[in-house]
Amino acid sequence: MEPLRVGMLGLGTVGGGVARLLSGEGERIARRAGRPIQLTTIVVRDPKRPRAIAPPPGTRLTDDPRAVLDNPELDVVVEVAGGIEPARGWMMAALRNGKDVVTANKALLAEHGADLMAEAGRTGRALAFEASVGGGVPVIHALTVALTANRVDALAAILNGTCNSILTEMTESGRSYRDALALAQAQGFAEADPTLDVDGTDTAHKLAILAWLAFDHRIGPASIPRRGIDTLDELDLRFAAELGYAVKLLAWAERREGTVAPRVAPTLVKRGTPLAEIRGPFNAIRIVGDAVGEVVLTGQGAGASPTASAVVGDLIDVATGRARLTTRFLASPPSAVPSRTASAQVVDAAIQDPRRRHYLRFGILDQPGVLGRIALILGQHGISIASVIQHDPGEKLPEDSGEVVVPLVVMTHLARESALERALEQIDRLDCVRAPSLQLPVLD
Amino acid sequence: MEPLRVGMLGLGTVGGGVARLLSGEGERIARRAGRPIQLTTIVVRDPKRPRAIAPPPGTRLTDDPRAVLDNPELDVVVEVAGGIEPARGWMMAALRNGKDVVTANKALLAEHGADLMAEAGRTGRALAFEASVGGGVPVIHALTVALTANRVDALAAILNGTCNSILTEMTESGRSYRDALALAQAQGFAEADPTLDVDGTDTAHKLAILAWLAFDHRIGPASIPRRGIDTLDELDLRFAAELGYAVKLLAWAERREGTVAPRVAPTLVKRGTPLAEIRGPFNAIRIVGDAVGEVVLTGQGAGASPTASAVVGDLIDVATGRARLTTRFLASPPSAVPSRTASAQVVDAAIQDPRRRHYLRFGILDQPGVLGRIALILGQHGISIASVIQHDPGEKLPEDSGEVVVPLVVMTHLARESALERALEQIDRLDCVRAPSLQLPVLD
Numbered sequence: 001m002e003p004l005r006v007g008m009l010g011l012g013t014v015g016g017g018v019a020r021l022l023s024g025e026g027e028r029i030a031r032r033a034g035r036p037i038q039l040t041t042i043v044v045r046d047p048k049r050p051r052a053i054a055p056p057p058g059t060r061l062t063d064d065p066r067a068v069l070d071n072p073e074l075d076v077v078v079e080v081a082g083g084i085e086p087a088r089g090w091m092m093a094a095l096r097n098g099k100d101v102v103t104a105n106k107a108l109l110a111e112h113g114a115d116l117m118a119e120a121g122r123t124g125r126a127l128a129f130e131a132s133v134g135g136g137v138p139v140i141h142a143l144t145v146a147l148t149a150n151r152v153d154a155l156a157a158i159l160n161g162t163c164n165s166i167l168t169e170m171t172e173s174g175r176s177y178r179d180a181l182a183l184a185q186a187q188g189f190a191e192a193d194p195t196l197d198v199d200g201t202d203t204a205h206k207l208a209i210l211a212w213l214a215f216d217h218r219i220g221p222a223s224i225p226r227r228g229i230d231t232l233d234e235l236d237l238r239f240a241a242e243l244g245y246a247v248k249l250l251a252w253a254e255r256r257e258g259t260v261a262p263r264v265a266p267t268l269v270k271r272g273t274p275l276a277e278i279r280g281p282f283n284a285i286r287i288v289g290d291a292v293g294e295v296v297l298t299g300q301g302a303g304a305s306p307t308a309s310a311v312v313g314d315l316i317d318v319a320t321g322r323a324r325l326t327t328r329f330l331a332s333p334p335s336a337v338p339s340r341t342a343s344a345q346v347v348d349a350a351i352q353d354p355r356r357r358h359y360l361r362f363g364i365l366d367q368p369g370v371l372g373r374i375a376l377i378l379g380q381h382g383i384s385i386a387s388v389i390q391h392d393p394g395e396k397l398p399e400d401s402g403e404v405v406v407p408l409v410v411m412t413h414l415a416r417e418s419a420l421e422r423a424l425e426q427i428d429r430l431d432c433v434r435a436p437s438l439q440l441p442v443l444d
Numbered sequence: 445m446e447p448l449r450v451g452m453l454g455l456g457t458v459g460g461g462v463a464r465l466l467s468g469e470g471e472r473i474a475r476r477a478g479r480p481i482q483l484t485t486i487v488v489r490d491p492k493r494p495r496a497i498a499p500p501p502g503t504r505l506t507d508d509p510r511a512v513l514d515n516p517e518l519d520v521v522v523e524v525a526g527g528i529e530p531a532r533g534w535m536m537a538a539l540r541n542g543k544d545v546v547t548a549n550k551a552l553l554a555e556h557g558a559d560l561m562a563e564a565g566r567t568g569r570a571l572a573f574e575a576s577v578g579g580g581v582p583v584i585h586a587l588t589v590a591l592t593a594n595r596v597d598a599l600a601a602i603l604n605g606t607c608n609s610i611l612t613e614m615t616e617s618g619r620s621y622r623d624a625l626a627l628a629q630a631q632g633f634a635e636a637d638p639t640l641d642v643d644g645t646d647t648a649h650k651l652a653i654l655a656w657l658a659f660d661h662r663i664g665p666a667s668i669p670r671r672g673i674d675t676l677d678e679l680d681l682r683f684a685a686e687l688g689y690a691v692k693l694l695a696w697a698e699r700r701e702g703t704v705a706p707r708v709a710p711t712l713v714k715r716g717t718p719l720a721e722i723r724g725p726f727n728a729i730r731i732v733g734d735a736v737g738e739v740v741l742t743g744q745g746a747g748a749s750p751t752a753s754a755v756v757g758d759l760i761d762v763a764t765g766r767a768r769l770t771t772r773f774l775a776s777p778p779s780a781v782p783s784r785t786a787s788a789q790v791v792d793a794a795i796q797d798p799r800r801r802h803y804l805r806f807g808i809l810d811q812p813g814v815l816g817r818i819a820l821i822l823g824q825h826g827i828s829i830a831s832v833i834q835h836d837p838g839e840k841l842p843e844d845s846g847e848v849v850v851p852l853v854v855m856t857h858l859a860r861e862s863a864l865e866r867a868l869e870q871i872d873r874l875d876c877v878r879a880p881s882l883q884l885p886v887l888d
Contacts, residue, residue, distance in 0.1 A: 021593060021735055032592045034773060130590065136736035138582075138590030145589070145766070146574065146582030148476045149465060149756035274742060277721050291465055291753035292580035295743035298718060299736060309735035312593035320769045322589070329478060329764065 003036035004319045007068030007099075009043045009090055010081035011061075014104050014131070016053050017308030018078060022315075023056035029312060033319035037312075041068050043081075069093045076318050078311060079103040088112050095119045095127070100323065102314040104131035104307055110208035110221040121331025126323035128314035133159065133206040136306030137299040138313070139285045143213040144326055150289025152214035156252040156443055159206040161281030161301040162197040163229050163249040165189040167266075168279045171237045171246060177230065189281050199228035200249065200264040207251035207262050213330075214287070215253065215260045226264040236361060236438065239389055239409045240268050243359070246276040250443060254354065261352035268359050268442040274298070275443070355414040357386065357442035362427065363434040366404040370432045374408065377430075381423040383415040405434050411442070447480035448763045451512030451543075453487045453534055454525035455505075458548050458575065460497050461752030462522060466759075467500035473756060477763035481756075485512050487525075513537045520762050522755060523547040532556050539563045539571070544767065546758040548575035548751055554652035554665040565775025570767035572758035577603065577650040580750030581743040582757070583729045587657040588770055594733030596658035600696040600887055603650040605725030605745045606641040607673050607693040609633040611710075612723045615681045615690060621674065633725050643672035644693065644708040651695035651706050657774075658731070659697065659704045670708040680805060680882065683833055683853045684712050687803070690720040694887060698798065705796035712803050712886040718742070719887070799858040801830065801886035806871065807878040810848045814876045818852070821874075825867040827859040849878050855886070 047061035120127035184190035245268035253262035283301030428435035491505035564571035628634035689712035697706035727745025872879035
C-alpha cells in the first residue's frame with residue numbers, strides 16, 4: 001500500500017522523539033496505520049550541524065521549509081518547531097497546499113487555533129494536535145472524540161510538569177521555591193529560563209485549547225486570569241498539608257448558567273482526590289461531563305517520548321482517515337450548527353463569582369484580639385470560618401522586618417470571591433495586619 | 445442532512461440511559477455527529493409492560509428483533525440486551541445485513557469478540573464497544589486510537605466498581621467482607637446476586653477485552669487465572685494499610701520476553717499511587733506504553749448515565765465514519781500485517797513467573813521461634829523478607845479453633861511466585877503453622 005509521506009518542521013526534543021519512534025517502530029506503526037508512515041524530509045536551521053541523534057536513514061535534512069510545504073510528494077506536515085511565526089505561516093501554507101497537519105505547538109494553537117482550524121475546514125484537510133496539551137495523555141482525543149456525547153461542565157487540570165515537580169519537592173522536602181526550582185533545573189525538569197512555566201503562561205495556553213474544545217468558545221490565553229507558583233511560600237504548602245490539602249497549579253473552568261470563567265492559579269486540592277495525588281513531572285486532567293460524571297486522565301505531560309507518542313498517534317489517525325473526520329466537526333462554525341447548547345459565554349471570573357472555599361493567610365502582629373477582629377470583618381461580609389491555624393511566634397513570616405509578625409491561616413466555608421475581596425481590603429487596613437494578605441482558591 | 449437511524453436491542457439500565465441521552469440532548473449530539481441521531485425502534489421482551497421511563501416520542505417498541513435486524517431503514521444496531529445468546533446471533537445478523545453495531549456487552553465480546561470483529565471486517569461495518577469496559581472511561585478509544593503509536597508493555601486496572609466499593613468500605617470502616625457487601629447491596633452498588641462481580645468473573649471478561657487490544661492476542665476469559673474478593677479478610681486490609689498499601693481487585697497483564705500472563709487477583713497497591721487512591725464505585729486503568737510511559741484513566745465504571753455516554757460516543761463515531769476506520773484496523777487478521785512485534789504469546793502466570801513482592805499471612809501458634817523457622821524456609825528458597833508484622837495474641841484469626849493462633853505477616857522483597865509456592869508448601873507443613881497460608885501479589 002502507498003506509504004503516508006511525512007515532512008517535519010523542526011528536529012528538537014519532540015522532533016527527535018518522533019523520528020526515533022517512526023524509524024525504530026516503523027513496522028508496528030505501519031500495521032496500526034494500515035500503511036507505512038515514511039518521514040522523508042526534515043527542515044532544520046542548519047542541516048550541517050552535527051547531531052546527537054542521526055536522522056533516520058533515507059531522510060533528507062534541509063534548511064528550506066519550501067522543500068516540505070511545496071513538495072507535492074508529501075501528504076502530511078508535522079510542525080514541531082514551536083513559536084508563533086514562522087510556524088503559523090508554514091501551517092497555513094501546508095493546509096492550502098492540500099497537506100494534513102499535525103502539530104505540538106500549544107502557543108500557536110492557543111493564539112491562532114481558530115484561524116488554522118477554519119483553514120483546515122476550507123481545504124478539507126486534518127489539523128491534529130493531541131501533543132499540544134498533556135504530552136502523551138490523550139486529553140484532546142477524549143474531548144473531541146471519546147467523550148463527545150457529553151456537555152462538559154467543568155475542567156480542572158495540572159498541565160505543567162515543571163510546576164508540579166517544584167510543588168511536589170517543596171511539599172515533600174520543605175524546600176523553598178527557589179531551592180526547589182534550582183533542583184528541578186539540575187534534574188532537567190525546568191528550563192534555564194523557567195518564566196513561561198512558573199508564571200502560568202504555559203498552563204494558560206493549554207487551558208485556552210482545552211476550554212475551546214470543552215466549552216466551544218475561543219478565548220485568547222492573554223485574557224485568562226493567571227497566577228503562577230513563583231510567588232508561593234513553602235509556609236503555605238505546609239499549612240495546606242496541615243489542613244489536609246495539597247497545593248497544585250491548576251487550570252480550571254466551570255460552566256455556570258451559560259458562562260465559563262477559565263483561570264490559572266495555585267489551588268488547594270483535597271488530599272486523597274486524584275489531582276492532589278499527582279506527584280512530580282506528571283499532568284492530570286479532570287473532566288466533568290453531564291453524562292459521564294468525573295473522568296480523570298493522567299500521565300507524563302512532556303518529554304520527547306511521551307510527546308512523540310501523541311504526534312505519531314495523530315499521524316496514524318491521519319493515515320486511517322479518522323483525523324480529517326474529527327477536523328471536519330471541529331472546523332464547523334458554531335453558526336452553521338443546529339444548536340448552541342454546548343457553547344458557553346466566556347466571562348471574567350469576577351462576573352461568574354462562584355461560591356467556593358478559600359485559604360487565607362494573614363501576617364499579623366503577635367498581640368491578643370487580632371483573630372477576633374479579622375473574624376468579625378469576615379463575618380460582616382457573610383464569610384464564615386471553617387478552621388484556623390495560629391502557630392507559635394517562633395514561626396516568623398519571610399516579610400518580617402523587626403516586628404514580630406506571625407502567620408494566621410483561615411480556611412473559609414463556601415464564600416463568593418467578590419465578598420472575600422471586599423473583606424480582605426478592609427482587613428489589610430487593620431493596624432495589626434501586615435498587608436498584603438494571601439488568598440488561594442480551594443478545589444474540594 | 446440524513447439522520448443516522450438507530451435500532452436498539454434492550455431497554456434496561458443502559459438502554460434507558462441511551463434513550464434519555466439521545467432524546468434529551470439530541471441537538472447537541474447532532475452537532476457533534478454532523479447529523480441527527482434518531483432512535484426509531486427498540487426491541488424489548490414485553491412492549492406493553494408499564495415503564496418507569498417512557499421511550500422517547502416517535503420510538504416504536506416491539507418484541508420482534510427482526511424489526512431491527514431486518515429493517516432496511518436502520519443504519520446502526522445498539523445491543524444493550526446483555527448475555528451471550530441471542531445477543532451473539534443478533535449482532536452477527538445485524539453485521540451481515542450491513543448495519544454498524546454498537547455494544548456494551550463485555551461477556552459476549554470476551555467470548556466471541558474475534559468472530560464478531562472478523563464479521564465486521566468482512567462486511568466493512570463498524571463494531572464499536574467503548575461501553576464494554578470501564579463504563580464512561582474512554583479506555584477502548586485510548587487503546588485502539590489515541591495511544592496506538594505505543595507497544596503496550598503493561599496493564600493494571602480496577603474494572604469492577606462493586607468490588608472497589610466493598611474494599612473501600614472494608615478498609616475505611618474496618619467492616620467485614622459480609623457486612624460491606626450487605627451495605628453495598630443496600631446502596632445499590634452490588635446486585636442481589638453479586639457472584640459474578642465478587643468472584644472476579646466480570647473483571648476477567650473485561651481484562652480479556654483489554655488484553656486483546658493491548659497485546660493483540662485473543663484469550664478466553666475462562667483461561668484467565670482469577671481470584672475474587674469473596675475470600676478476603678478485613679485483617680489483611682488492615683495489615684496492608686500498616687505496610688503502606690491498599691488492597692484492590694486488580695486485572696493485570698505484563699509483557700515479558702514476548703509473553704503475557706493476564707490474571708485477576710486481590711493485590712496490594714502502594715498508597716499514593718493512582719490505583720491505590722481510587723475509592724468507591726470507580727474504575728481506573730493504568731496503561732504503560734513504550735513511548736508514552738504510564739497513563740492512568742479513571743471514572744465511573746458503570747451506571748446508566750456513564751455507560752450511555754460511551755454508547756452515544758460510539759454512535760457519534762459511527763455517524764462521522766470514524767468507527768468503521770477503527771474497526772478496519774482491529775479486524776485485520778494478524779497474518780495479513782507486516783509485523784507481529786506488537787503481539788504477545790499468552791502464557792500461564794506460572795510460566796511467565798515474574799519477580800515481584802508478595803504479601804504473606806501465616807496463622808501461627810503463639811510460641812517462640814516460629815518466625816525464625818518460617819524465615820529460614822523462605823531463605824532456603826531465595827526469598828528475602830522486607831518487613832514483618834507480628835501482633836499481640838489478642839488479635840486472633842477467624843479460623844481459630846481453641847488453640848491460640850495469631851497472624852504473622854511478611855512482606856517479601858522481589859521473589860518468583862514459583863519459588864514462593866514451593867516455600868509455602870513447606871511452611872504449611874510445619875507443626876506450628878495452621879495452613880493454608882495466604883499469599884497476595886504486590887504492585888509497587
